[in-house]
Amino acid sequence: MKKTRQILFIVLLLAGSFKGLQAQVDGHFTQYYAYPLWINPAFTGIIDGDFRIGGNYRKQWPGSNAPLVSQGLTADIVLPKNFAVGLMVFNQKTGDGGYQYSSGYLSLSYQVQLAPYKMLSAGFQLGLLNRRIDISKYQFGDQFNPVSGFDPSLPSNEPFSNQSATSTDGSIGLLYFDGDPNKSVNPFVGISLYHPAEPDNHFLSTGESNRIPARYSVHGGLRVKMSRMVDLIPNIIYTRQGNASETAAGVGLDLNIDAGKDLVAGVMYRLNDAVAPNIGLHLNGLTIGFSYDVNISQYRTAATANGGYELSISFTKPRKIPDTRFVCPRL
8 A cells, every 4th residue: 555655656756757737847956056056047157266067966755765866967068259158967766767857958158237236137048848757667458457466468548659758948048146246135036948849749649749848946045144154045936837836935054154154055945845954064175965855745655654755965166266256146
């Protein structure tokens, strides 16, 4: 029964992929600012260095039989004349290999200086997304024999035309921040739209479209200088895709221990879903973060009380001449 609940939980989350429903299909990260090109292409090149590389690894419901694993890699580099380019790769799959969602994008951004230290960044991405399913990993109603139970030799009678679908895709976004080092409070705010053309990415042979719903996000926060050594970073993000939405708010603490050495800690709350404490270190351009989601949603019984852990690692090459402008926060 325990395994059945876990499988049912996974299938319900992926139902929008199979039935053309306007449900959320994109993954998410708790340490979303550690994977910035996933929430806004305008973050491309918004770094206090020459280039940045990083990765996130997330395992959701780690104690279940079919955990959901998300992996993300990102890289961006600052170019002359306020341009920047980047690359983002994402992969998500169930632990049993029955479902996989992959995507890759190239990013380009341009920054405009509105006033001293006040910056507006505009970015866009172009790339491909692919979804794959392994029908042999699933059990369908027509494959159950009332006497012997599940019989994989019986036809599923599901109208699948293929088990892999690839589509072209993209995103656009804007980001504003005030980097005045003489201020004790520096705001930042952004908006982004992913899958603006809602690409048709279908498995079924019934002729109905199976479009990826557009995903838009509004996010922002403040960097508040509490003292010479301590910054507080309250932040919030709202994301909607199809008929699914997510609201998350949190606060981070950036404690300067020594030159180039910071302790990073905080907590994130996702409305009606999870509470996630996080901790990390920043060592001369290298940032390592760890977080764990404590599940408080209505699905906690089906997920056997498991949340999810996440690890992020990034490296930013410092500039030879330091930039005094504020750069949006890391978690």
